[in-house]
Amino acid sequence: MVLLSGGLDSSTVLYFAKSRGFRCFCLAFDYGQRHKKEIIAARRIAQSAGSTLRVIKISLPWKGSALLDKSLKIPGAIKASRYMDIKVWARQVTESIPVTYVPGRNIIFLSFALSYAEAIDAQALFIGAHAQDYSGYPDCRPEFYRAFRGIVSTGTKSGVEKRQIQVKTPLLGKNKAEIIKLGVKLGVPFAWTWSCYRGGSKPCGACDSCYYRQKGFREAGIRDPLSEDLR
Amino acid sequence: MVLLSGGLDSSTVLYFAKSRGFRCFCLAFDYGQRHKKEIIAARRIAQSAGSTLRVIKISLPWKGSALLDKSLKIPGAIKASRYMDIKVWARQVTESIPVTYVPGRNIIFLSFALSYAEAIDAQALFIGAHAQDYSGYPDCRPEFYRAFRGIVSTGTKSGVEKRQIQVKTPLLGKNKAEIIKLGVKLGVPFAWTWSCYRGGSKPCGACDSCYYRQKGFREAGIRDPLSEDLR
Secondary structure: OEEOOOOHHHHHHHHHHHHOOOOOEEEEEEOOOOOOHHHHHHHHHHHHOOOEEEEEEOOOOOOOOOOOOOOOOOOOHHHHHOOOOOOOOOOOOOOOOOOOOOOOHHHHHHHHHHHHHHHOOOOEEEOOOOOOOOOOOHHHOHHHHHHHHHHHHHHOHHHHOOOOOEEEOOOOOOOHHHHHHHHHHHOOOHHHOOOOOOOOOOOOOOOHHHHHHHHHHHHHOOOOOOOHHHO | OEEOOOOHHHHHHHHHHHHOOOOOEEEEEEOOOOOOHHHHHHHHHHHHOOOEEEEEEOOOOOOOOOOOOOOOOOOOHHHHHOOOOOOOOOOOOOOOOOOOOOOOHHHHHHHHHHHHHHHOOOOEEEOOOOOOOOOOOHHHOHHHHHHHHHHHHHHOHHHHOOOOOEEEOOOOOOOHHHHHHHHHHHOOOHHHOOOOOOOOOOOOOOOHHHHHHHHHHHHHOOOOOOOHHHO
């Protein structure tokens, strides 16, 4: 089971799982996000890796995130630059949680993935979360994944029956540049991935997600096939 | 935030939360269950308590539970009686997980509830899980709720910001008869609740859920206003 958003992190995770010999089933979510293009990206990436993709439509009727609520502005590069010097923020996230935070989003995604994983008797659940170099989401931190493993062992049939589904976060300690290098090594078709929060016809180059993508490619010394005109 | 299924446990929890002075927002799920009647029940119960109810439609496209999969038979009273002598099974659930177990169901429900609770800045999240006298669901056990509190503290903005949403399970140590007695004391309109898994026009009187309801009312020495013809 691979949670696949269509961005470069989850795409790299899919190729990583595949390289380790896993037969992969991917799961993406249509949750009313502005950047629906990522679902199209997820489909292409899954196909390229020879995996199946299921898209789950969920409604989060409550607002509270700029990714869902069009009355909130997605912060641009000036805001993003506030975070650029945060090297390891995993321990103390306080005021830096951004407006693009969707309450409980990863928890919801992981719950569905866990349900699906149990139903198909999967061995492992892969997610491309990483704690470094990102925008301060609490549900991307190592301690959250430790807690989530507790959920798997206590709250599922497989956990109780001691054939617990492994929760794999292979990117957790990596920064964007390291992820990109790994992806290139694994043959991830980065040209098909989508990162921009704004979901326009081209990456905006200004939101957090574009900012970290560009920074990652630059630091890795690799050309981003998707947005070379933005470099 | 109250997870309200329309059954007698969650209805009692709603009235309990109300009696403690909470202004309650209820959440129910349409997840393809056979017993959709419980959603109608949830609506009436929420209204009776002066609360709002949101119904979230989710699709679990994978099978694996008799509650969702019509090719699986919901076990009747003979099967249910297998569990009748299990007094406290919370510690060691092994082979007794029934076919009505939906993989990760409570985890999914709780994730949505947590997301909603964060979005409306709720103080607490109530769920009517109880470990005694029930059919062996791993996600109803105390250790699962302990693990879930770890999710709330590590994976949410409110948790990180130290105004953590309290996860309340006031029924956890109670059996069905005790819950019914509490409900009567709190004025829960039990005639409007729905428990039967089969979701017919009348309770079947044979599934696990009917079985425990009947047993609970009998042990409490209280007449079940819903199914007196079954007694």
